Amino acid sequence: MASQPPTLEHERALAARGGHKLIGAADEVGRGALAGPVSVGYVVIDPNGVPDLPGVRDSKLLNAEQRQTLVPLIKEWAAGWGVGHASAAEIDELGLVPALRLAGLRAVTAAGVEADAVLLDGNLDWLSATRQPTLLDSLMPGFGEAGDIDGLLIPVQTLIKGDLLALSIAAASILAKVERDELLDGYDSEHPAYGWIQNKGYGTTGHRQAIVEQGATGYHRKTWQLTPKG
Structure with a gap:
């Protein structure tokens, strides 16, 4: 049986509960892959001022052609939108959750429209700042600069x-x-042995075997278990 389409119920409830007008929404792709970036999509909407958007579903329930068709409609529908990426090297350096936060900040910055609160897919808030500005930040030179804050300072609600x-x-x-699929397709043209057009960097048997035979590339997450154990 087909799932029910998503609604604006949760966005409107968050707006009403906090007295907010603009609601942001974020979701990630590529968290479990062996290669390629982790990518975050972000939109900002006025949930009481936008219509429903027929055809939109969780990206995993749509084929590539359906997703491509919906992209321009989503960009026109939203007050602001952005996609941010954190590379395999950044994941290796920072760890997965900080890299997710970095990709999310890049997506929020790209949107160019400030939301009052954000809905985040899942049960882990990886988007909020890990430190909050203090009085000292406003008094001491070098504190409170944009680069000092590693995440969002507005309310984030997980769902x-x-x-x-x-x-x-x-x-x-x-x-x-x-966006992430397009990046992996481009990487595949450089390194066709790994089958990234088909597996999008995830750990299929063929992908892992190619790593055994060819070694890891600069697009692989080298701190991860890339090859079969044994």
């Missing part, structure tokens, strides 16, 4: 299965999926 339930999160997931 389990948000990409299935919330229209804005589903839209963000599509933007992230399409």
Whole structure:
């Protein structure tokens, strides 16, 4: 049986609860891959001022052609949108969760529109800042600069299965999926042995075997278990 389409119910509830007007929504793609970036899609909407967007679903429920068709519609529908990436090297250097936060900040910056609160897919808030500005930040030179804050300072609400339930999160997931897939397709032209057009960097048997035979590339997450154990 087909799943119910996502709605704006959660966005409108968050707006009403906090007295917010503009709601952001974020979702990530590529968290579990062996190669390529982790990518975050982000949209900002006025949930009480936008219509439903027919056809939008969690990106995993759509084929490539459907996702491509929806991208321009999502960009026109949203007040702002962005996609941010953190590379395999950044994942190795920072760790996965900080890299997710970095990709999310890049997506938020690219959107160019400030939300009042954000809905985030899942049960882990990887988007909020790990430190909050203090009075000292405003008094001491070098504190409180944009680069000192590693995440969002506005309210972030997590939503389990948000990409299935919330229209804005589903839209963000599509933007992230399409951009990341295009990146992996480009990487495949440089390194065709790994099958990235088909596996998008995930750990299929063929991908892992290619790493055994060819070694890891600069697009692989070298701190991860890339080859079969044994």
